[in-house]
Amino acid sequence: MDDFPPSTEAAPVTSHGHAESHGGHDDHGHEHHQLGFWRAYVFSTDHKVIGIQYMFGGLISLFFGFCLMLLMRWQLAFPNEALTWANASGHMGYQLDQILYHLGLSGVSPTIPVAIPPDPNHPPLLEMIFGKDQMPGGIMTPDFYNTLGAMHGTIMVFFGIVPLGFAAFGNYVMPLQIGAPDMAFPRLNMGSVILFYLSAVIMFLSFFVPGGAAKSGWTSYTPLATISDQPQLITPHFLELFNFLPVWVTTETPSYSGYLWNMHLFWWHQGTAFTWPMWLTGQSVWIIAMAFNITSSLLSSVNFITTIVQLRVKGMGWMRMPFFCWTQFVTAFLLLLAFPPLEAAAIMQLMDRLTGSSLFSPGGLVVSGQPLPGNGGGSPLLWQHLFWFLGHPEVYVLILPGLGIIAEVVANNSRKPLWGYNYMIYGLMVLGFLSMIVWAHHMYLTGMGTAVSAFFQFTTIIISVPTILILSSLIISLWGGSIRFTTPMLWATAFLPLFGIGGLTGIPLAFNAPDTFLHDSYYIIAHFHYVIAPGTMFALFAGIAYWYPKATGRVMNETLGHLHFWPTMILMNCIFFPMFLQGMAGMHRRMYDGGATYELLNQNVLHWNSFISESAWLMGLAQIPFIINFCFSWKYGRKVSDNPWEATTVEWSAPSPPPHGNFIGVPVVYRGAYEYSVPGHDKDFTPQTEPPTRTQPTPIPGPMPADERIIGLPHLS
């Protein structure tokens, strides 16, 4: 029945296949307007819409995770006080009075306010939101404190920073920078963003399952994570509505006489109560949400790498790609290769929780006088290995896109080419490779053995070399530039020293001996927050301000940008710098009362707790100008041209905002990414897409292989 397509030859192959397929661009560009609301904004396959979707999802997660931390800071500053308006305003008034007293404006020394106990008749707002089990009368339970800690970490890392730095900016900017019409797999891209939103919704809803959300830290160390959040008896009134339904009846199944594994996979009656099934308890939901998140990241990283390899326009050789694209490329590889082991580990932990196996639990554990279920034979160390095999590359997944954004902003605003562009890229590749073999420096305290520790000390110290190379190149790039202090540049200049603090304070942690003391102290908290909060997040703010005109055609307000930047920069240091002091004094990071129990040991640093907390709350207020700026500039910002920053990279040659298909015609790249202040040119920037203006015949980039030969030359024109 070979009646239809009789041809035996392949579809027509043309050497300019991509150019021809671009030809119809203008016709197709208008399809965009015919799409309905759902196809255009919700289930869109356009990389720009998807980037903005990630942007919103990431910013909301970031805000949510920040709020969790603000709640925790209350407990740390004022342990076991009810978080009510009366108490909060009392403390606020006290601080204001104190400032007035010290300024000499008030003669009376204020007295520390006495905590007002909660009124059982009027439950505070937080009790109504999180329930009696978690915040009775507004006082945080230890379990809920742990929940907040675990969820803050998880949400910030997996639902805030990665979706922003990698997915949002990567999706929006990267295809534009390489001149592609879209991502290589647009529908897969839509799948990624749907999976991401699904995982975020599941994760956020886990606060409201009986027993609360996951509470074993963002690292979910076993066996703690295996035994936490057991099924429990609940009396949910709404479930009584379903009493007419047939219910799952357990029959007596053979089980171990020594101990019973309480694995209820389904609801069933016990009188008027139901057991909440194991697979819907906090930690299990955490795993399920993470599985969706990991899948989303994996699909995205496949898409990113394919796009960068396949869809670079003519003339865009590897060494002409903007540094930002390089960071996305390396980041995508890290996600691609490091995330699956965590997925495997998550599956195994889910097995432990749902089937009662003990892959991660050794035998003979006793908790609260009860022998732990399971047959033993597992290894908690295995979980740590699998987790940190992701966990450490994940650190670079968080920071590399930030470095990329900063490189773009620095080059653009110092009006100079990036110093050492080639070496930055080589450094980046070395960094990517090394980040896969340093993971066990998170595990020095586990007693892996000195030989293993020695290996990981060695690699950890080596990895600081490419990091410092990149950071130094960025700093030297400023040298002799005519710097424009735009809002993005403010963030970038603050990024360099603050990220430097974060990086350099990591070096003592790389060594076994100091790490033994500093591990799990506030020093660690300060160290990695300096890397991620004033590091990556400053870069993200820089990136938002930098590419905002591209996405909207309008620029963000400079005054509001300054109002956002200065308080944030100062308060960020007020929050995290004292933590170094607390950590070096030996304060443990996971104490639920902020170390008050061990007051004798911590007395010299304990007073910083309230200072840090108040700085954090003020920093929350300092984000208001940003939110206003972000929302209102969309509609009311000053309209600007397609290239308001006078930048060189390809995305600025597209209209703002770029239409479906991105470019008018097909861009062709003639030069490297950062041709700023080229001598002999009438303006201080030469876009990559600008054809050479020499009179003598210039090699117009021909087919790819020929082009690859000349891209090694740093200055073509």
Next chain:
Amino acid sequence: MEIPYTITARPDTGLTNGKLGVWLFLASEVMLFGALFTAYIFMRLGAEQGLWPDHIQDVRLGLCNTILLIISSITMVWAWVALKERKFNTYRLALAVTIFCGAAFLCVKGVEYHSKFVHYGFFIKEDAMEKYRPELDKMNAFYAAVPSQHAFEVRGHWENKADSAATAFVVHPDAKPGYLLDLSKKPEAKTAEEPVAGEGKGEEEITIAKDDVERWGNLLPAYGTYYAMYFTVTGLHALHIIGGLVVMLYFLGPGSALYRRNPEQLTNRIEVTGIFWHFVDLVWITVFPILYLT
């Protein structure tokens, strides 16, 4: 707007987008299964004495599955070649055979899982073991000491499972070295005097008092770490098989309509599916020795 290089390869990379994408995806799959295999090695090296069973699987079922998957890989290539030659009917036949082999694989896997569900293991307390040891020896039944749990493990068919009031287990124990199914080959006797293992199977039973048993259970993940790894690895692999089957069923049915519009694109898609399918095959070829042949 059209994405370039979906059908024709990019000249300088020599790849279509789909092909590069699936190879990258497989790289991540390698890391996924690699992590599980690493975990397997980790567990096995750290296993306490007596808690890591060997030769528990029926090799013949595993071998049968291996052959099924290899055949399916061959027919997958056949399907792709047929499409390249624009022989649509041959393509459909080859793809159908591939799907059949995949489905048969899952059926065999189901038989194997079922044999675990109905098979039981009993940990007899160390001090009670002497009561049963002579009888077990006489039957040449398998038992293994588990010093860390002060118990001896015996596996077998639990004959009086339905009788919930019974105070003893009536067990039909496995022969050394503990093959699960009676189909299995009887191991060679070591010396001429020693009776052949498994001799008298089917007739002999042993009665073990419930009080003498530390714990018991069917061979589910909760029973032991080996079983947990077994179900995790093979379960995940079976999910991959199911995923592949869904994709192939699509290309056998609605997806094959693409042949009318753009046969080359369908050929590319089948090639990409095939690359994935070969990988699933390859994973099995790793699983087979580490779970069945040891």
